[in-house]
Each structure stands twice: as C-alpha cells, then as structure tokens.
Amino acid sequence: MRTHTHIAAPLVVLIIMLLVIGWSGTRLLAEDNPSKEELIKKLECRADRPCELPPASRRRGFQAPSQGKRGISFEPFTEQERKKLDEDARAGKLPTADLEVFFDYDKAEVTPAARQTLGPLGQALIDPKLVGHRFVLVGHTDAKGGDAYNQILSERRAAAVKEHLMRTFGIAPDRLVSYGRGKSLLKNTADPFAAENRRVQVINQGAVAGADPKP
Numbered sequence: 001m002r003t004h005t006h007i008a009a010p011l012v013v014l015i016i017m018l019l020v021i022g023w024s025g026t027r028l029l030a031e032d033n034p035s036k037e038e039l040i041k042k043l044e045c046r047a048d049r050p051c052e053l054p055p056a057s058r059r060r061g062f063q064a065p066s067q068g069k070r071g072i073s074f075e076p077f078t079e080q081e082r083k084k085l086d087e088d089a090r091a092g093k094l095p096t097a098d099l100e101v102f103f104d105y106d107k108a109e110v111t112p113a114a115r116q117t118l119g120p121l122g123q124a125l126i127d128p129k130l131v132g133h134r135f136v137l138v139g140h141t142d143a144k145g146g147d148a149y150n151q152i153l154s155e156r157r158a159a160a161v162k163e164h165l166m167r168t169f170g171i172a173p174d175r176l177v178s179y180g181r182g183k184s185l186l187k188n189t190a191d192p193f194a195a196e197n198r199r200v201q202v203i204n205q206g207a208v209a210g211a212d213p214k215p
Helices: 002-032 036-043 079-090 112-125 147-169
Strands: 096-099 133-139 176-180 200-207
Touching: 036 096, 036 112, 036 200, 079 133, 079 200, 096 112, 112 147, 133 147, 147 176, 147 200
Parallel strands: 133 176
Antiparallel strands: 096 200, 133 200
16 A cells, blocks of 8 residues: 555645646747737738738739628739738838747647637727738748658648637638748747747738728
8 A cells, every 4th residue: 555655645746847848848838839919920921011902913813801792812823922921021011920839749739839829810800990901821831851741740830720729719711811831931930940940921912802801
C-alpha cells in the first residue's frame, strides 16, 4: 500500500505540472496575439494606408453582404498578383495583422487553442468598422520541411481558418480569400524555426463594391 502511494504521488504531481504548462502555453499564446480592438485598429483603412480595390477585370459581381446577394470573390490568381499583395502588405501600404495560430504537427484542423486565437479576429471582422470589407488570409509555415510540403500545409491551414471564420461568425464567403505562402516569407529570418513564423496573415483588400464600410 505504501509503495502504491509513493508511485501515485509523483504521478499526480507530474499530471498537475503538465496541466499547468499546457494552460500557461495557451494563455501566453492568447497574450501574444492582438485583441479585437487591436485588430480593428490594425486592419482599418486610413489615409496613409488605403485599401486597394481588386483589378478592374476581377471587380465585376461584387455585392455588399447586406444586399443578400452572393458576388464573385476576388482571388489573387497569379503569382505576380500575390507577390504584389505580399510587397504592399510588407511595406505598410495595406492594413495587415499577423496571428500565431496553433495547429498540431502536420495537421490543418483548427485546435481549441487556435479557436481561442481566432475569436478576436472573427469578432473584429463582423464589427461595423470592418464588416463592409473583404480580407485575404495568407498561411505561413516555419522553415522545417521541404518547399512543396510547406506550401500545401500553409494552404490547408489558411483554408481551415477561413472555414472556421465563416462557420463560427457567419462571415460571408465573398469577404474571405485564402492561400498559402509556405516558408517563402519568414517573419523571423534570424530564427527560421521560430513559432512566430507559423502564422496566418490577414490583409484588408478594400471595401466590397456597394457596401458602406462605416455605417
């Protein structure tokens, strides 16, 4: 009986330590990511950071969500268009925000920790200040693994974030576009395997045609 007690006590301590570490990690992850108010501030269009309309050839068919009509989503189809979007966001020409979204290894399913991180984003995107805008969700990975592997993984994760935002917050699919950049645009080049490189970038691509972004 005494032997069982000696074995059980360290086991209980270990379980408690693991729970505390897990809770602390989730809490720190939440603290590292911006709040709803911070996201709105980062993603709002301003005079010094105007949001661009899509190319004229892709503009036809957009409708405001309030009109109850489904338009044609703007997709940055070509590599040239994606590179321009990347450059404009990096140069501060477009409103953008980064979120460290936690996924399990080699998985694209939205985890409980990821849902906690994405909560403020979903709330921000349905706020009156942003509800008339469309957003691009760009998935990024760290440098571990090959180019093709990370490209596919980043696309799957960005698509999972898009699906979660639509399902959980009722965001119209016309307002969200997702694609991946793999490990080609590391946020922390000094530490290619840093957690901050595993992120989803949110870029404001401008007001949906016919919508009043600030009622």
